[in-house]
Every structure is written in C-alpha cells, then in structure tokens.
Amino acid sequence: MEELLNHHMFATHAIAAAGSVALGTALTHPLDSLKTLIQVGSGSSQQLVAAQVLDRVRSVSGSFGLYSGLGWSIFGRISGLGVRFGIYELLTAFYKDGRNEDYVHVSEALLAGIAAGALEALVSTPFEFCKLRAQVASASHLPTSSTVKEILGTSPIMSKLQRGYAPDTKAWENTVGLLSTLSNKNSKIVGALKEYPWMMTGSGRTPFIYEVKGPLNIISLEGWHALWRGLRAGIVRDCIFGGVFFSSWQFLHIAMLDWKAIDMDPQPSSAEEIGPVSPLAASIAAGFSGSIAAAASHGFDTAKSRSQCIVMPKYISMERRLLRWKPPGFWLERVAGISPSDRNILFRGISLRMARCGLASFTIVGSYFLALDHLL
Template sequence: MKELVKDQTFATHMVAGTWSVALGTALTYPLDTLKVLLQVSSGANTQPTTVQVLLKAHTLSGYSGFYNGLGWLAVGRTLGVGTRFGIYELLTSFYKDGREDNYVYVAEALMAGIVAGAVESFVTSPFELIKLRSQVNSAYRCRDPALDIKRDAVSPLIGRLLRGYTPNMKALNNSVGLLSVLAKKHPNLGNAMKEYPWMMSGYGKAPSICHVRRPSDVISLEGWGALWRGVRSGITRDSVFGGIFFSIWQVLHETMLDWKAVKMTPIPRFDEDVGPLSPLAVSLAAGFSGSVAAAASHSFDTAKCRDQCNVVPKHVSTEKKFFKLGLPGNTFERWFGIHPADRKILYRGIWFRMARSGVASFVLVGSYFLTIDQLFS
C-alpha cells in the first residue's frame, strides 16, 4: 500500500477516469437532452418529432439550453461509472481467484455487471432527477405559481409546508358547503380549513417541474424520497445495461485476444502472454457494447424519466401509503416501475440513447487509455 501511494498510481488512474467520464458526458450531452425531451413530451396521442423538439428547445433557450444540467450529470456519472467499474473489478477478482489464468467467463461478467449496475443506479438517481428537470426546463416555460398562490390567498402555513402548491379553491368551497350542516363554532370555517393542507389532498394542482428543479425545492415539497423516484425502473435499467455491457465486452475482448494470439509463434498459453490490445480496438468494443446495452435497457429508461417528471407533494405520497394504493398495470409493470399509459412510447428516443451510450463509451475508454499513457510516460 505504501508503494502504491508513493508512486501515485491510484491518484493517476482516478484523475484519468474522472477526466474521461467528464469528456464523454460533455460531448454527448446534447443527445441526452434530445432523448429526454422526446421521452417526456410524448403521449399516447401526441408524439412530437425530433425536429419539433429541437426547434422548441432552441427557440426558448438557444444552444446553451441543450447543456442545462450538465454539471449534475457529470458529477453523477463520475460517481456512478466509478462505482460500476469498481464493483465489477471487485466481483471478477473473486471469480478469478485461484485460477491459473486470469479468465472471466461470460456468465460471470453478466452477473457482475448486473450487481454493479444496480448499485450505480442507487448512487446516480438524485443527480439524474435534478439533471432531467433542468433539461425539461430548457424546452418548456411555465407560469409562475406565486401568481396563483397570491390570487387564492393561501395561508402562510401551506406556503411553508407545500412550497409552490396551488390549491383548487372550487373544490375547497365545495368541501365547506358539505360541512355547512355542522355547527359553525369557528367564525370563518373556510379560512380555518386552509390551515390544514391535508383537507385539500387530491384537489390541489401540484406545481410544474419547471419550478421544482432545485434540490432544496424537491426536498421541501416532495421529501427526500423523491430523489430516488423511479428506483424500480432505474435499478432494472442499469442492471440490464451493466450486465449486457460487460458480457458483450468480455466476448469481444476474448475474441480480439484469440485473434492476436493466432498470429504469434508459439501460440501463448495464457491471455496475459498475448500482451496489450490496441486502445482503438478496445474503445470500439466498448462503444459497440454500450450501444447494444442501451438498446436493451431503453424501455426502462423511458419509464424512469417519465416517473421523475411527476411532482408528488409529500402529503399526497403519505396518503397513498396510508390507503395502500398499489401501482397500476400488470405484474410485470408493477415490478419494474412501468406505467401502463406509457406502453406505446417506451422506445421513444432509443436512437439518441444508443448513439450517446456508444459514443460516450468509446470516448471514455479511449481517452482513459490515452491519458494513462501520457501520465505514465
């Protein structure tokens, strides 16, 4: 350990990895923004085209709007990718322990990738939520909820507990009318009911995500649990992505090693004797693996993105838990967090996500090897 710290090997790899992730994220971020806008703006009856979404975002926010939330995703992906590869290497080291050759079977790479992806999803979920709401804000402009609050004369208590929440005054007045048969001990029953937000549960209109996109706003209105909204579909997405990515990459890696070993005389017995592969070939293998993994997991990505766009105040979430309101859909959809209304749009933006994942994986691996080569040389 002392020698590792002395020659700064760990620090060198950490710097190279951080730089590679940041570069890949920055280069492909506009593709991610277009993908998200296509996913969240689509419905069962309305599915805008890529050109329409592109023009709308450019008109409202300009070219800089395509980079809204880049900082949040860069931090999240740095932590997430580090977690993914770290757990994968840790698990595969147990698989290889005691073997004469440091060989990992495809099934082992698949299982290690699934576990690594699940942990990565839990780490990156809060950053993805803030990033996604910043991206949506680049293409949508919402009315300031403060105007509605002032118009409806919401009490200071509701303003503190439910920031940005707009109650439906018609529903409130109807509720007061239903209670008119009771003895009015309070001089103003309507204003008294305004002091209790739970009396208006289910009737108020939650603010748009355009006004609930900062971490403080999300925590204040929706609670800490909102940072991990869509955790079912998110864990499934990243588990599928990680398992397919590492298994395909392992197959391509072994294929390239065998191809190189055939041309050597004598043929090496172990993979370690073959020598390092070309950084370009490894980068291309990573890019291809990332594209295929993105295509396989895209439906769960759409479900997670659309779930994160919902603003659910804390008291509404508490009511759903209290009344044990289950998730809609069939058993598969409930298990993996897919809303039945999204069945027809689960593959919206798939080409943008395949391109983003492929290019990002290629740039990540290629820039990592290039950085390591320059730092150690």
Template sequence: MNELLKNPIFATHAVIAAGSATLATAISYPLDSLKVLVQVGSGSSKQLTGADVLNRVRTLSGSSDGREDKYVYVSEALLAGIASGAVESLVSSPFELIKIRAQVTSASRIPSSTPAVEKAVVSPLIAKLLPGYSRDIGALNNTVGLLTTLPTKHPNLVTALKDYPWMMTGSGRPPSVFDVKRPLDIISLEGWGAFWRGMRSGLARDCVFGGIFFSTWQFLHQAMVEWKAVGMNPPARSDEDVGPLSPLAVSLAAGFSGSLAAAASHGFDTAKSRSQCIVLPKYVSMERRFLKWQVPGKRFERWTGIHPADRNILFRGLGLRMARSGIASFVVVGGYLFAIDKLLSE
C-alpha cells in the same frame, strides 16, 4: 418468536453479527483454503504441511482465482455488470432526479410571477411545504365556482379550501416539475424518499445495462485477442502472450457494447425518467399507505416499475440514448487508454 423478530434491538444485533461474520470469513478465507487442501491432500504415506500446500498453490494457480492468466469469462462479466449496475443505481438516483427536473424545466413554460396580493393568500401550511410558491388563483376560482352548487353552511369556502395542501395549484393537482426542482423544495414537499423514486425501474435499467455492456465487451475483447493470436509462432499460451490490443479497436468495442446495452435497457430508462418527473407530495404518499394502494399494471410491470399508461412510449428516444451511450463509452475507454499511454511513456 414474532415479538422477538420485531424487536429493534434484536434486529440490530442480528445485522451486526451477520456483518461481522462476513468480514471474519473474508479475512480468514486464505487460511481456510490452506486448511482444506492439507486435509484432503494428505495421505497415509505422505503428510502435507501448510508450506507445501502454499508452494503448490502459488506454482500452479497463483494467489488469485486459480487461473494461469487473467482471463474473465463472459458469464462472470455479466454478473459483475449486474452487481455494479445495482450499486450505481442506488448512488446516482438523487443526482439523476435533480438533473432530469432541471432538463424538463428548461423546456417548460413557466408562468409569470403573480402580484404580491395573490402571494399573500398562500396559507402557512402551503408556504411551509413549498416556500416561495404562488398558487394559480384563476384555477382556484374556477374550482370554487364548480363547488358553488353544493349546499354549504361554511362562511368562507374559498379561505377554507386554501388551507388544504391538495389545493396548492388551485385545481387539486400537485405543483408542476418546474416548481419543485430544487433539493430543498423536493425534501420539503415530497420527502427524502423522492430522491429514490422509480428505484425499481432504475435497478432494472442499470442491471440490464451493466450486465450486457460488460459481457458484450468481454466477448468482443476475447474475440479480438483470439483473432490476433491466429498465426503466431509459437502459439500463445495465454492472453498475456498475445500482447496489447489496439486502443482504437478496444474503444470501438466499448462504444458498440454501450449502444447495445442502451437499446436493451431503454424501456426501463423511459419508465425511470417519467416517474422522476411526477411530483408526489408527502400527504399523497401517506394516503396511499393508509389506503393500501396497489400499484397498477401486470406483475412484470409492477416488479420493474413500469406504469401501464407508458406501454406505447417506452422506446421513445431510443436512437438518442444509443448514440449517447455509445459515444460516452467510446470516449471513456479511449480517453482512459490515451491517458495511460501518455503517463507510462513519460
């Protein structure tokens, strides 16, 4: 059985079969609903037909989720926000990595270009991993000086050290962020997986943000609808009878929801941003896999991608992110409502 599960052909067929079954279920679900209602609604005295059930469903529940109006529960908004946040995290992670490294580069002190003589000593392996990179010769000489006390029979220790990828900077550390900010350099040195680095903290951040944002916004929206419905004569039977809300009030509610969601998810955002600013070459990742390197931290930190060294700085920049998310949510919703109003008025 284990050999069968490890077979790639079997796994491929299993995935395709599961997807096909899911698609078939989604397409045929309305017919299945009619079938069940015919089965449970028929009796010895009256036999229901498919047309009878269809007319009753359309009259009482409509063709959607069985509700008389378009009301959405707060719990449903929470689940929808979590799901949409997970999808957003997967799609936006590569673009976010490039953005963050460009932002860090703008505030970093980039060393002046080295002479052509120093550039010529870069080994072919390093030039392949990071084209155009120049090693810090001063750091390399300092490292070699620390090794001069060791007994060695190598004819040229300096040249030998230059051929190792972990001596790219001359100090045994990976290159800085401003040296690995272009997409081609990231792929060459760190691999394609670098675009999704910090995925655990990113998923936690976007799921928490999306869930709290949409559930809070739905709660505030329903509260405003009920407040507007107070004193109506006759009383409103559904939310649609209350009428549209003020665009400004809806936009303010969205801005407040965005700020609250940003505050709740800010710790994960800090962990995500800091992990994307770490240059992790492919050979280091390979060594970690060979050595079965364990992620440090407590269980919750490992699950959410928070490094234990960042525990005391997780809420740095909280006010800036709350302001940014609040303003962005207000502008998105307000701009959308304004554009819709202008388009419909024409």
C-alpha cells in the same frame, strides 16, 4: 516509498477516470436531453421527433437549454460509473482468484455486470432525478417572478408548501366562494384551510413539473423518498445494461485477442503472451457494447424517466401507503416499475440513447487511456 507510489498511482487513475467521465458526459449531454424530453413528452397519440424537441428547447431556454442539468449528470455519472466498475473489478477478481491465467468468462462478466448495475442504480438515481427535472424545465414556460411574488403575497402561508411555486388561484377562489355560505362564527376558517397542503395546491391539483425542479423544492413538497422515485425501473435497467455491456465487451476483447494471436509465431499459450489490445480497439469495443446495452435496456429507461416526471406531494404518498394502494398492471410491470399506460411508448428515443451511450463509452475509455499515457 512503495506505499507512496501506490497512493500516487491510485490518485492518478482516479483523476483520469473522473476527468474522462466528465468529458464523456458533457459531450453527450445534449443527446441525453433530447432523449429525455422525447420520452416524457410523447404519448400514445403523440409522436415527437428530435427536431420538434430541439425547436421547443431553443424557443424557451436557448441553445444552452440542452445543457440543463449537466452538473447533476456529471456527479451522477462519476459516482455511478465508479460504483459500476468498482464492483465489477471486485467480483471479477474473485472469479480469477486461483486461476493460472488472468481470464474472465463471458458468463462471469454478465453476472458481475448485473450485480454492479444494481448498486449503480441505488447511487445514481437521486442525481438522475434532479437532472431530469432540470431538463424538463428547460422546455417548459416558467411563470415570471413578479407573478409568483404577487400570488404568494396574497397568502403568505402558501409559501410554506414550496418556494417559487405559484398555486392555482382560480381554484382557490372558487373553493373560498363555496365556503362563503357557511357560518362566519370562526373568523379564522380561511386561514385554517390554508394550512392544508391539498388546499394550497389548488383543490388537489399538483404542481407542474417545471415548478418542482430544485432539490430543496422536491424535498419540501415530495419528501426525501422522492429522490429515489423510479428506483425499481432503474435497477432493472442498470442490471440489464451492466450485464450486456460487460459481457459484450469481454466477448469482443476475447475476439480481438484471438485475432491478434493469429499472426504470432509461435502461437501463444496464454492471454498474457498475446499482450493487451490497443487503446483504440478497446474504445471501439466499449462504444459498440454501450450501444447494444442501451438498446437492450431502453424500455426500462423510459419507464424510469416517465415515473420521475410525475409530481406527487407527500400527502398523496401518505394516503397511498395508508390505503395500501396497489399499482395497476401485471405483476411484472409492478415489479419493474412500468406504468400500463406506457406500454406503447417504451422505445421512444431509443436511437438517441444508443448514440449517446455508444459515444459516451467510446469517449470515456479512449480519454482514460490517453490521460494515463500523459500522467504516468
């Protein structure tokens, strides 16, 4: 009976946690879409604002374009937050082992949050990659289906590169024109050239990002490893976010307990005698901590978003590995995955991300406590 009750309690907490994460993600996804489009659309000489991005999305995809990639975002957030809080609870349980009080220091919360963030980035990066491609496609003009079928009909072998991709036919025709002066002893020379991906993409022109947005298209053109593109910047971002989030939350939790103990008579001798803080106070503390953590880690979030926005076919990646291509920039930029051209735009969209993370953290914690009150 006790084992059945434990399983019931675990299932209840899992359902409440998944539901709260889905609610918080859906509520704040439009802010995330605006933030992402500002990050990938801005340049050193181009300053985008939320109103411009919103008008662009509405003109291309309508108002529902702000919810593009919502499914990927929900799955990624559920898996990522599950890993983040799971690893954090395991590490803090190790810290508290052998102590008389159920207490975690702020420094311990910081270290546990850093470790949890690293594993969270590894799990959630593929979902964020697909989400970003869908968000960018919602603000990009797509070629009509008839145009794609017409181009692919002229060269069926091109369809092997990627489904739905319309190659640069002008560049292809120019290339064939240059080859027309050669000897025609080999009548299959044009067909043989079509077998090479760098010819099918238009003499080296890679496809636009809105042409490579589905997981099957991404894998067929860029390979499996592309799903973890931007992992370096993502690990640094999530380590900073997790460490700042949990340490700030723990600091505020301790401050609220001390404030609550002021009016108690006699004065409590331990945190257990004070009791837990109210769900509303915990939600506000989580929202404030999420905003601070978002501000601290936003530069690496921009670096990750912009790196995932680059379409890199498999043959280019293979050439870089064979040539041992060294990324440009200082050693810190190479380790963290930051492009030198993005130095001046790393903090674009920071206010939107702070609002999104703060509101999402407040909603997730508040709805989680509310769901537990109704389910238990």
